[in-house]
Amino acid sequence: MTHSIQATPKHRIAARSRDIIAQINALGGYLPHDVVAVAARVFPAIVFWQSARTKVDGFSIKDSTYFLFEHVYALPLIPPTRAAVLATVAEHILPILLILGVFARFSALGLLIMTAVIQVFVFPDAWITHGLWVAALLVVVAQGPGRLSLDHLLGLDVDKSKR
Secondary structure: OOOOOOOOHHHHHHHHHHHHHHHHHHHHHHOOHHHHHHHHHHHHHHHHHHHHHHOEEOOEEOHHHHHHHHHOOOOOOOOHHHHHHHHHHHHHHHHHHHHHOOOHHHHHHHHHHHHHHHHHHHOOOOHHHHHHHHHHHHHHHHHOOOOOOHHHHOOOOOOHHHO
């Protein structure tokens, strides 16, 4: 004697719901990495660029920037004047490189290191914001800048699919 198990309406609804969710989740697979990479490069770069612009007046670093690095951002091991110059220069150069997608992995790594320093030594309570920056920058470090980058056009980035 064989027992036939008939699906109840509840089981059919659950199975159909799983199918719909799987189809919706599969849509993400159609999003090209190149689009994701551009967003992962541009948005953190803009944050750092805007920060850089607050540190300068024309081509000179503001006195208030030196003050902040001496009294507010006081980093261990790096003299405040040197830290102010390094951070200001890095916040100007790395975002430009990242947006253009040239030396993109290096630029993202540099901004990741800056983010870690900011998180640990300057604003430890801002981990949610810094976590968002880290997530985007890790995409670039791990997956590369995508085909919409100078690295790709110049043949400077290794395409994982060709390894």
